[in-house]
Amino acid sequence: DQQVKQNSPSLSVQEGRISILNCDYTNSMFDYFLWYKKYPAEGPTFLISISSIKDKNEDGRFTVFLNKSAKHLSLHIVPSQPGDSAVYFCAASARETSGSRLTFGEGTQLTVNP
């Protein structure tokens, strides 16, 4: 049972344009969501997070949007840069019941073309 899903395995955008990565979840107990960036043969790097009491969180070029009713979140990167090319993982936790335990999506490979 895949509780966190990233339906797009890959995304390609032009440098300077917006990248939008999507994530859906099924567990209504999830109350904290995170995005990680990962390069091959390296561990994930934390990018940005959002609590379920918010619908938007912004940090520089990265903005995460949360739609609780739709159980959907998205990561916007603008403007996209070639160095953003990596695999992006969406993750979720149910802090009340499971503490720090994270459930990851399958990842989306983002390629930003110069």
Next chain:
Amino acid sequence: GAVVSQHPSWVICKSGTSVKIECRSLDFQATTMFWYRQFPKQSLMLMATSNEGSKATYEQGVEKDKFLINHASLTLSTLTVTSAHPEDSSFYICSASKDYPVGEQYFGPGTRLTVT
């Protein structure tokens, strides 16, 4: 801050031998550490959660006798793959969690295990 290291970064071993992977939080105390494995082009699958000084909690389907986890201190957790087989070949990643905010984990660089 929040740096996590893993050692070794890659290891090749023969089938039937045991391999130990270390995970250290370098600049903070981690009450909780997590072990994941990742197959090519797949998600990170949580194997177990370990709290300092107590037994690890294993995810369903993970053999605790095969994947021995020890969390002896607030900065060190080890994963030992016992009697390794080729199907254990994978990328193993650890993470460490600070107390606050709950849910934020800091990941190590991973260990590539190849069993021949």
